[in-house]
Amino acid sequence: MIGSINDSPLFPIANPRSIAFFGASNKMTTMGTIQMMSMKELGYEGRVYPIHLTEKEVLGYKAYQHVADLPEVPDLAIIVLPTAIVSRTMDECGRKGIRRAIVISGGFKEVGAEGAKLEDELKKTAVRHGIRFIGPNCIGVANPHLKLNPTPLPYEGQPGFIGMVSQSGSFVTQMFDYLRPMGLGFSAAFSVGNEASIDIVDCLEYFGLCEKTRVIALYIEGIRRGAEFIDMARSIVPKKPVVALYIGGTETGRKAGFSHTGAMAGPDGLYEGIFRQSGVIRAASITELFDFCWTLGNLPAPKGRCVVIETHSGGPGANAADAVGRAGLTLPDLSAATQEKLRPFFPPTASISNPVDMTFSRNSQDLFSAIPQTILEDENAHILMMYLLAQGRMMIRQLTAMNVSEKDAAQQIARMIEMQAESILNLLKASGKPIVGYTYGAPADPLQQKLIAAGFPVFSSPERAAAAINALATYYENKANSH
Amino acid sequence: MIGSINDSPLFPIANPRSIAFFGASNKMTTMGTIQMMSMKELGYEGRVYPIHLTEKEVLGYKAYQHVADLPEVPDLAIIVLPTAIVSRTMDECGRKGIRRAIVISGGFKEVGAEGAKLEDELKKTAVRHGIRFIGPNCIGVANPHLKLNPTPLPYEGQPGFIGMVSQSGSFVTQMFDYLRPMGLGFSAAFSVGNEASIDIVDCLEYFGLCEKTRVIALYIEGIRRGAEFIDMARSIVPKKPVVALYIGGTETGRKAGFSHTGAMAGPDGLYEGIFRQSGVIRAASITELFDFCWTLGNLPAPKGRCVVIETHSGGPGANAADAVGRAGLTLPDLSAATQEKLRPFFPPTASISNPVDMTFSRNSQDLFSAIPQTILEDENAHILMMYLLAQGRMMIRQLTAMNVSEKDAAQQIARMIEMQAESILNLLKASGKPIVGYTYGAPADPLQQKLIAAGFPVFSSPERAAAAINALATYYENKANSH
Numbered sequence: 005m006i007g008s009i010n011d012s013p014l015f016p017i018a019n020p021r022s023i024a025f026f027g028a029s030n031k032m033t034t035m036g037t038i039q040m041m042s043m044k045e046l047g048y049e050g051r052v053y054p055i056h057l058t059e060k061e062v063l064g065y066k067a068y069q070h071v072a073d074l075p076e077v078p079d080l081a082i083i084v085l086p087t088a089i090v091s092r093t094m095d096e097c098g099r100k101g102i103r104r105a106i107v108i109s110g111g112f113k114e115v116g117a118e119g120a121k122l123e124d125e126l127k128k129t130a131v132r133h134g135i136r137f138i139g140p141n142c143i144g145v146a147n148p149h150l151k152l153n154p155t156p157l158p159y160e161g162q163p164g165f166i167g168m169v170s171q172s173g174s175f176v177t178q179m180f181d182y183l184r185p186m187g188l189g190f191s192a193a194f195s196v197g198n199e200a201s202i203d204i205v206d207c208l209e210y211f212g213l214c215e216k217t218r219v220i221a222l223y224i225e226g227i228r229r230g231a232e233f234i235d236m237a238r239s240i241v242p243k244k245p246v247v248a249l250y251i252g253g254t255e256t257g258r259k260a261g262f263s264h265t266g267a268m269a270g271p272d273g274l275y276e277g278i279f280r281q282s283g284v285i286r287a288a289s290i291t292e293l294f295d296f297c298w299t300l301g302n303l304p305a306p307k308g309r310c311v312v313i314e315t316h317s318g319g320p321g322a323n324a325a326d327a328v329g330r331a332g333l334t335l336p337d338l339s340a341a342t343q344e345k346l347r348p349f350f351p352p353t354a355s356i357s358n359p360v361d362m363t364f365s366r367n368s369q370d371l372f373s374a375i376p377q378t379i380l381e382d383e384n385a386h387i388l389m390m391y392l393l394a395q396g397r398m399m400i401r402q403l404t405a406m407n408v409s410e411k412d413a414a415q416q417i418a419r420m421i422e423m424q425a426e427s428i429l430n431l432l433k434a435s436g437k438p439i440v441g442y443t444y445g446a447p448a449d450p451l452q453q454k455l456i457a458a459g460f461p462v463f464s465s466p467e468r469a470a471a472a473i474n475a476l477a478t479y480y481e482n483k484a485n486s487h
Numbered sequence: 488m489i490g491s492i493n494d495s496p497l498f499p500i501a502n503p504r505s506i507a508f509f510g511a512s513n514k515m516t517t518m519g520t521i522q523m524m525s526m527k528e529l530g531y532e533g534r535v536y537p538i539h540l541t542e543k544e545v546l547g548y549k550a551y552q553h554v555a556d557l558p559e560v561p562d563l564a565i566i567v568l569p570t571a572i573v574s575r576t577m578d579e580c581g582r583k584g585i586r587r588a589i590v591i592s593g594g595f596k597e598v599g600a601e602g603a604k605l606e607d608e609l610k611k612t613a614v615r616h617g618i619r620f621i622g623p624n625c626i627g628v629a630n631p632h633l634k635l636n637p638t639p640l641p642y643e644g645q646p647g648f649i650g651m652v653s654q655s656g657s658f659v660t661q662m663f664d665y666l667r668p669m670g671l672g673f674s675a676a677f678s679v680g681n682e683a684s685i686d687i688v689d690c691l692e693y694f695g696l697c698e699k700t701r702v703i704a705l706y707i708e709g710i711r712r713g714a715e716f717i718d719m720a721r722s723i724v725p726k727k728p729v730v731a732l733y734i735g736g737t738e739t740g741r742k743a744g745f746s747h748t749g750a751m752a753g754p755d756g757l758y759e760g761i762f763r764q765s766g767v768i769r770a771a772s773i774t775e776l777f778d779f780c781w782t783l784g785n786l787p788a789p790k791g792r793c794v795v796i797e798t799h800s801g802g803p804g805a806n807a808a809d810a811v812g813r814a815g816l817t818l819p820d821l822s823a824a825t826q827e828k829l830r831p832f833f834p835p836t837a838s839i840s841n842p843v844d845m846t847f848s849r850n851s852q853d854l855f856s857a858i859p860q861t862i863l864e865d866e867n868a869h870i871l872m873m874y875l876l877a878q879g880r881m882m883i884r885q886l887t888a889m890n891v892s893e894k895d896a897a898q899q900i901a902r903m904i905e906m907q908a909e910s911i912l913n914l915l916k917a918s919g920k921p922i923v924g925y926t927y928g929a930p931a932d933p934l935q936q937k938l939i940a941a942g943f944p945v946f947s948s949p950e951r952a953a954a955a956i957n958a959l960a961t962y963y964e965n966k967a968n969s970h
Contacts, residue, residue, distance in 0.1 A: 032885045032886075032888050032889045033885065038881070038885065041884060041885070041888060045884070063888070110846070156881065157880075157881055158880055158881065158884065170802070171802070172800070172801055172802020172803075172805065172806075173800070173801075173802070174800035174801065174802040174803050175802045175803075178800065178803070178876060178927060179927065181877060181927075181928055182927045182928035185928065223802065225805060251802075251805045251806055251808075251809045252805070252809070288950075289806075289810070289948055289949075289950045290806060290927060290948060291947075291948050291950070317655070317656070317657035317661065318655055318656075318657065319653070319654070319655020319656070319657040319658045319706065319734075320655075320657050320661070322655070322708060322734045322735070323655075323734055323772075323773060325734075326734045326735070327772070363593070393661060394664060397640075397641060398521070398639065398640055398641065401524060401528070401641065402515045402516065402521065402524070403515075405515050405524060405546070406515045444661060444662065444664075444665045444773060445664055445665035445668065464774075465772055465773060465774050466772075467771075467772045467774070
């Protein structure tokens with residue numbers, strides 16, 4: 005176990021000051037070019053050296069015929085070349101003195117015996133030069149904090165706090181678009197491919213020490229070093245949560261995963277055991293993987309599993325209550341004192357049990373301030389789950405019917421929504437208790453967008469919200485039990 | 488069992504030529520007014536008669552002091568008045584000759600013994616006049632085909648083919664916004680509330696006969712007439728699918744549901760039995776309820792449960808394969824002949840098993856035409872599941888880097904996407920086999936939007952896609968077994 009992130013073999017890979025890039029040209033349809041384009045577009049500020057036999061310049065960077073010609077020894081080589089010449093290129097990098105690399109190219113172990121031989125050769129070459137590398141058959145790295153994105157798809161979101169380790173490149177580069185509307189982003193992301201040199205365990209170690217990483221997300225098709233994985237995860241979990249999606253537990257998933265990265269999947273129970281022993285929270289889908297990161301990275305520790313639901317509609321309240329029960333959470337009663345305090349805010353038909361259902365008919369502002377504040381003061385309430393409905397459109401319609409101009413109505417409602425958002429965010433801070441929102445669809449709603457931008461999770465169904473709350477509660481229970 | 492939809496007690500409620508409206512005024516914050524505003528906004532073309540003691544005009548409609556003053560006997564009365572005067576109002580409607588009503592007002596059985604008495608009185612009044620009514624404690628009806636929306640929230644989508652029956656008003660009016668981005672809408676929707684006169688069974692009967700309804704969706708907190716429900720559903724299922732979300736199976740859900748509409752929830756297994764006996768497909772969430780409607784209402788019958796996955800990324804392929812297995816579907820091998828036919832389209836590293844994974848490196852157009860066509864010709868393939876990735880942004884970037892102007896690039900890509908969408912939709916038609924898309928997020932992608940607008944389902948995760956395919960397969964299996 006290393007003491008500083010600077011000692012991780014991944015440090016120069018995630019934080020290179022200079023890169024030798026093999027496989028980019030001025031032909032815009034090749035993978036290498038597309039990847040370099042992403043890097044340029046995001047604005048990586050380190051030095052970039054394209055290596056190309058004939059071009060003088062690639063995408064505006066001065067090109068070099070051979071890596072030996074470079075004016076310095078770059079921190080990192082990125083190799084996107086035909087399989088047959090990868091090993092030779094690695095050798096040239098080694099001779100130049102380069103000690104870290106990413107091999108994007110496929111055609112190795114994942115295609116069978118022939119490829120496995122090439123991979124062995126590649127490994128030997130790297131070892132001979134003391135090179136540690138990611139891949140082959142991967143997408144490599146993204147570090148938005150460094151504006152570093154040598155992956156095919158544009159990174160258009162903000163840097164974030166999720167440290168991603170993936171045995172699929174897609175779940176790095178194709179997740180940029182997925183995370184942005186959730187207000188989430190990567191602290192850094194590694195696509196590890198065939199793990200010929202650097203593997204999941206090394207990446208875990210890196211993120212365990214990375215200060216920008218609040219939660220670690222894993223996409224796993226098969227773990228190669230099981231015992232080391234457990235030891236590493238156990239050492240990290242007391243400091244930050246680790247969430248894992250494991251594919252391969254079904255016959256169908258195993259078939260698909262094996263041909264993908266050549267990693268050996270095992271029986272589902274084996275992985276369940278590994279995760280349980282190491283305190284890793286297991287997700288059942290990509291949706292859950294990042295939903296769990298959303299609550300774990302943003303919310304404080306709950307004191308227990310008691311969830312109070314606040315709603316103004318019966319159906320969504322009942323649906324949430326059911327989801328809470330199915331997720332293994334508890335629906336506590338509110339204390340008599342709390343119910344007394346709440347009564348003045350409610351019409352006579354309203355329920356002051358849990359779900360707290362104000363019905364549709366009263367001043368909706370109370371829903372964002374006095375009512376949730378009162379609920380959160382009740383010690384039976386460990387977690388608050390708020391139903392959010394996009395009402396702006398309806399309210400603007402009401403105001404314009406009262407002869408307020410469209411423009412003034414829109415402004416008034418925008419101000420009201422601003423206040424609602426502020427009020428919820430203040431409660432989150434002041435109470436020290438986890439609060440999440442849930443709704444059905446309508447991601448364009450401005451209240452939701454303001455909350456999400458401030459790190460407040462709003463889920464598109466009560467089932468998603470309940471599962472993510474359960475992950476949060478489970479993490480802190482595991483942590484307490486491990487002492 | 489009635490023979491014609493015109494004989495349904497719900498026909499004049501869903502298709503009124505004229506409406507007496509109680510409880511709307513020119514005060515814009517009351518529920519009745521808000522509901523009438525929605526109705527006016529959508530452009531209902533029937534005659535609307537606000538009944539108001541003092542106003543001469545309400546929202547631009549001529550108002551009448553008493554229902555007795557109306558120049559005709561309206562098809563329907565909508566009542567949004569304080570609980571205490573509802574029964575008296577119902578009596579006045581009866582005297583006028585009105586025979587159908589919707590009682591929006593709450594404060595009846597759902598609030599306890601006092602309210603139950605009022606509800607009994609209301610029922611007796613209605614029976615005395617031969618009035619059938621929806622409610623009390625409901626949102627009533629929406630019939631977008633008739634531009635009829637007397638519910639609180641605006642209906643901004645298209646009319647559709649889902650016949651919705653809900654014990655929660657929210658899951659009528661708050662679903663308008665949810666369904667629109669899926670290209671879905673209601674044929675009509677009934678919020679049944681306390682079911683004092685008209686209940687779920689009556690609504691099932693109506694939708695069974697409604698030609699605009701291709702699939703029936705139910706939100707259930709408790710069934711009052713179990714035997715009749717089973718008989719009615721069994722008679723409908725051979726003609727069209729019925730999907731149900733039942734809330735109340737958990738202790739927490741039961742607690743919440745009971746205080747909501749006063750319906751008695753039962754043990755989960757009881758409802759499971761009711762649904763199984765009647766051939767109703769059970770959904771586990773609102774998400775599933777409408778996802779199942781999406782496949783059931785748009786796609787042809789599959790010949791079996793064998794799903795072929797087409798992808799250009801390993802991770803999403805493995806994830807989908809896993810989801811397919813978990814959903815109880817099968818991942819068949821492609822025939823040797825099909826594999827031979829596919830080989831020319833693939834780079835050497837690609838897999839021609841199932842998932843069919845083309846990898847990232849070849850002409851992406853084949854993914855939308857020749858490849859899926861070849862797959863669909865294989866008799867092992869009953870259903871095709873296509874991974875869709877939003878690539879427009881990346882491709883425009885490539886073209887502009889090749890000195891194509893931004894405008895021309897955008898046009899070229901738009902044309903390409905148009906062709907891709909057409910090609911997929913043609914395959915759906917020509918093959919007669921169900922095809923669905925899946926992706927991760929990115930609902931703004933133009934390819935997805937074009938497909939969705941044409942009734943092609945694109946799910947935001949492979950788990951959602953697999954569950955909805957399973958519902959489709961299950962429905963046709965049930966149907967075949969019931970013969």
